[in-house]
Structures are given as structure tokens and as C-alpha cells.
Amino acid sequence: MSFIASIGQGAINLYHRIRWIVSISTAIVQLAFRPSSWTKPVRMVLSRQIVFTGYDAIGFVAIVALLTGISVVVQAQVWMGRLGQSELLGPLLVTVIVREVGPLLVNFIVIGRSATAMAAELAGMKVRHEVEVLDSQGLDPLVFLVMPRAISMALSVFGLAMLFVVFSFGSGYLCGAFLGTGPGDPGIFARSVVRGVSSYDFYNILAKTLIPGLLTGVIAANEGLSVEGVATDIPQAVTKTVVRATLAVLVVSVIVSVLTYI
């Protein structure tokens, strides 16, 4: 195959893969709005996945948020103070933490912590014929395995991103106050941040958490369930999940930023 042909084939394959992921994601959203999809066992899977992906990750996300807050917020306070632009502190922090760093870091944490586990779990189930066992009992794998996992991932990323923002601002303020670099009065700091927030930021953080979270769940499930009966394929499924989900998060993040603010 010529060089040009291989590039073309790669582009066609990429297009088919994206179309597949988007069509599964669309089907999942449709299923999620159908009450009959939410049977007792499906609700049980959803609640367990929210505990695993969201609740169990709070500690780790809090630590990352605290450290991010200390490094980013305190630096911003110092430099804005030196430049005499302290009134721009709020808008700057909102731009950095709320719009970009928060959603991105949380998405990456969820990919590393939960999406990899999900891909390995589903690949293991496929290898052990457990997916066939579910299917043969009339439990559609898309409804029972994929939908609750993808929905829980989307909700968890959103919830964790909100916590991340709160923890990072809190730790940044406290550290700044301790070092004497911040505004001192918490009211001034809070008002400065609130002034920097616009209605677009709300849509932005929704779009940058719910959409990539859903896509991450779908990509992890798709890679896991694509394994064909060989245990040695499981690590490859995990690797592909990390690479493809990371790319999806970055692409969605860029598109949302461009659509929202430019």
C-alpha cells in the first residue's frame, strides 16, 4: 500500500471509529431517558459505579485539587498583586481553574483510575463468557453493562469537577492567607471569583465534564467488550482506552472552549 493510500485508510478507519463511538453514545442517552431501561439490577449497577467512580475518588481528587490550588491560586495572587491587577484575580482563576484545569484534570484522573479498571473488567467478562451469560438471560449488555457505567462516569466527572473547583479555590485562598500573599478578607476573594464567573462558565463546565465523561465510559466499554476471548488482549484494551479517551477529552475540551469563548 502506498504512503498516500495508508494515510487515507487511516483517516477512513478513524472516521468509522468516531462514528461508532458517537452512535453508541447517542443510543445510551436515548436508553437513559427510557424509564423501562432502569430496572432494579440496572439501578444497582449504576449506584455501584457512582460509588466506585465518584465517591471513592473524592479523596484523591481532593488532594490533587488542594495541591493545584496552592500552586496555581497562590501564584496568581502573587503575580496579580505585583502587577497591580488584583481586581483581575477572580476572572483569571475562573479562566484557569473552572474553564480548563479543573475539568481536564478530573477527566484524566477518572480515565486513569476508573476507565482503565472498567475496560479490564469488561474485557475479563468477555473472555470468561460472562457477557454471553447476561445476554442469554435477556440482559442486553448495552443496557446492563454499558449504559450505567457511561452515565455514572459522566455524573461522577461533573460532581468531582465541582468539588475540584471548590477545594482548589479554598486551598489557594488559605495558603495565600497563611503566606500573606492573598487579599486576606475571604469576602473580597469570594466576590472577586464570583465576578469572574459568567453564565457561559456553567455551560462550559457541564459540557467539559458530562460529554467527555460519557465518551470515556463508552470508549472503555467498547474497548473492553471488543476483546475476543483471549486474556492476553486485556492489557491492550486498557492501553487503547487510555489513549483514545485522553484524545477524546482533549478534543472535546478544545471544541467546547472554542464554541464558548471565541
Next chain:
Amino acid sequence: MQEQKAILEFKGVTVRSASSQISGISQFDFSLERGEIVVVGLEEGRERIPLAPLAQGLLAPDSGSVLFQGLDWADMKAFRQSVERGRIRRVYEHYGWVTNLDVMENLCLAECHHTRRTKDEVMQEVRGLARRFGLEDIPEARPTRVHGMVLRKLEWVRALVGTPSLIILERPLFGAPKADAPKLMEAVCEASRRGVAILWLTEDERVMECRSLGAVRRLRMNGEKLVAVSNGRESDG
């Protein structure tokens, strides 16, 4: 609405060998009616045939068609297929458990998914059936932590829970204590009297010859063909 008499119909079904472990079948024609028990005798060395996946619409035949309650699996949409599979229970040839659920969750899964029964109600039925097979308690563990012999008997329990239309038993006595075989046969006969169709695959001659099972028909695999057995003699099925 008139009740569909034939629960399962195979019409000229052929499947070439699906893998090195699963044998192919050729020109299968048979039907299974409500309350009927059909025993299929498997040949030594060819114990694994894709009858159950075909009957559940999980495997498409290379030619012919498989109908469940009058509907061709090939004509059903995915949602309808899932609903119809919810009316079928099965004891699996291969490992038949979901390892990230505990044993009780596995046992109640299909019934809780397809019916409005409460989990407590289903668990009560499960415990009753388990006691019938000599299991006083359901292990509170994941299936990988439970002895294979217990799991096998629990598969019988799962197959009998609720009111299915069809129960497929793929070599259900394999790995189970021989002393418990009559208990399973008795439970299966009771289910058939309630109108459940039973398809029993076995390599065990005692099951083939067992009169107390009350099987209406006995069939036997002969190569890739299925032949009827009457009074110990075989004839074309």
C-alpha cells in the same frame, strides 16, 4: 389471543463447526411444545453442540431458521430479543456466572430484571428451591469463592426460578453429585407439568433411558444429524 403451542422450532437448521471445541449440526428439524420434555443424547467426543445458543437466538444459523414462540429470532429487533430471552432459563455447558455479582444477585438477576417481583420475593423462592436440592444456605460470596458442585446445583435453582416458557439444560448433571439427579428430574417434571418446555442435552445414558423423567421424545445426535429414538431403536428425526 390464541396461545402459541410450539415454544421452540428448528427448521432445517445448519451450523458449520463454530470453533475447534463446538461441533457443527446439519439440517436440524424439530419442535418443542408447551409442557413437553425433549432429551437430546450427545455423542462421546462431540458433547458440545450449539443448540442452546441457537435456541436463544445468540447464534445465527448458516441456513434454516429458529423460532421461539412462533417468532423467528432473525426477524426480532434487539429489544424484543432481550425480552424473549427473559422467558428462557438455562443451565450452561460453560461457566455460567457473573463474577462481579455475588451468588444471590446472580440467582435473582433475570427475574428481577424482567418482572416486577421484589428481590425479597425472588430470594424466598430461590431459598426454597435450594433447600429442595439439599442446600440449606445460599453462599454469601462471589461465585469464584464457591465450590463447583454447589454452583452446579445453584444453576438448577436459577433455571427453575419464576415462570419461564423454556428451560435448556446443557449437561446439567456434569459435576453434580449423582445422588441429586433424581431431585433434578423430579423438579424438571414438575416444571413441565406447569407448562414449561424442557430441552435436556445429555451424554448420560441413564438420563436417556430414564422413564421417570417422562420425556415425550428422545433424540440422539448421530454425527451432525439428529435422529429420533423409539424403543431403543433410532430412526430419522
